[in-house]
Amino acid sequence: MIPRDQAVEAGTITRKWGFEGEVLLKSAEEFAHLKKLPESVFVEIQGRLVPFLVLSARRQGAGAFVVLLADSAPPVLERLLQATVWLLRKDLAAAKKAAYTAEDPEGYEVVDKTHGTIGTVKEVWSREEQPLLVVTSHGKEILIPMDPGIIRRTDHKKRRIHIEAPEGLIDMYLNP
Numbered sequence: 001m002i003p004r005d006q007a008v009e010a011g012t013i014t015r016k017w018g019f020e021g022e023v024l025l026k027s028a029e030e031f032a033h034l035k036k037l038p039e040s041v042f043v044e045i046q047g048r049l050v051p052f053l054v055l056s057a058r059r060q061g062a063g064a065f066v067v068l069l070a071d072s073a074p075p076v077l078e079r080l081l082q083a084t085v086w087l088l089r090k091d092l093a094a095a096k097k098a099a100y101t102a103e104d105p106e107g108y109e110v111v112d113k114t115h116g117t118i119g120t121v122k123e124v125w126s127r128e129e130q131p132l133l134v135v136t137s138h139g140k141e142i143l144i145p146m147d148p149g150i151i152r153r154t155d156h157k158k159r160r161i162h163i164e165a166p167e168g169l170i171d172m173y174l175n176p
Contacts, residue, residue, distance in 0.1 A: 002051070002086075002088070006088060007086040007087060007088055008086065009028060009085075010085050010087045010092070011026050011027040011028050012085065013082065013083050013085060016077055017060075018066075021069075021072045021074075022056075022067060023067055023069070023081075024066060025057075025064060025065045025067050026064050027064060027065065036057060037054050037057040037065060037067065037087075038054065038087060038088070038091035039054055040054060040091075041067075041069075042085070042087070042088075043080055043083050043084070043086075044084040045080075045083060053069065053070035055068040055069065055070055056068045059123065059124070059126055061123070104124075105133065105154070105161060106123055106124070107120060107121060107159060108120065108154070108159045109161070110133065110135050110161050111160055112163050112164070112170060113163070113165075114165070115170050118135060118137050118170055119137030119138075119142060120136055124146070130145050130146070132145055132146060133146055137173070138174070140174060141173070142169075142170060142173040142174070150166070
């Protein structure tokens with residue numbers, strides 16, 4: 001068991017998410033800026049901090065993560081609902097450092113080779129199989145895979161991402 005003075009309260013598991021055994025972790029306000037979770041977290045069960053491996057975690061809007069924990073069979077998931085999640089202080093320090101040093105494309109302008117400026121990056125969906133840029137354009141959302149075959153270059157000074165979207169991708173969202 002980990003001593004509480006080596007951990008910090010990071011949020012609460014608020015509900016099940018989807019059908020794959022994932023849960024929604026609502027981050028405590030001071031951790032809303034984190035871009036990713038450490039490889040393991042501790043869940044408070046009956047007053048004890050129980051370690052769980054994080055198999056996958058992705059941001060879900062501001063201040064929340066969708067998390068798949070190891071050993072999260074349905075009976076275990078039921079016990080985790082409304083449970084407090086804790087992070088080791090040393091893991092939190094590394095995660096905070098990564099949040100401040102990583103280039104965050106939110107707010108960057110997206111320019112397509114064919115269509116020109118198409119919108120602004122609203123957020124990044126960090127999906128294990130394929131991260132996606134969520135771009136807002138004329139009140140609509142466009143999902144652009146973060147693939148080297150699509151993203152040609154990023155100009156951090158001008159906060160601009162240049163892409164070459166596959167034929168029909170942009171039109172599919174803007175002209176359904």
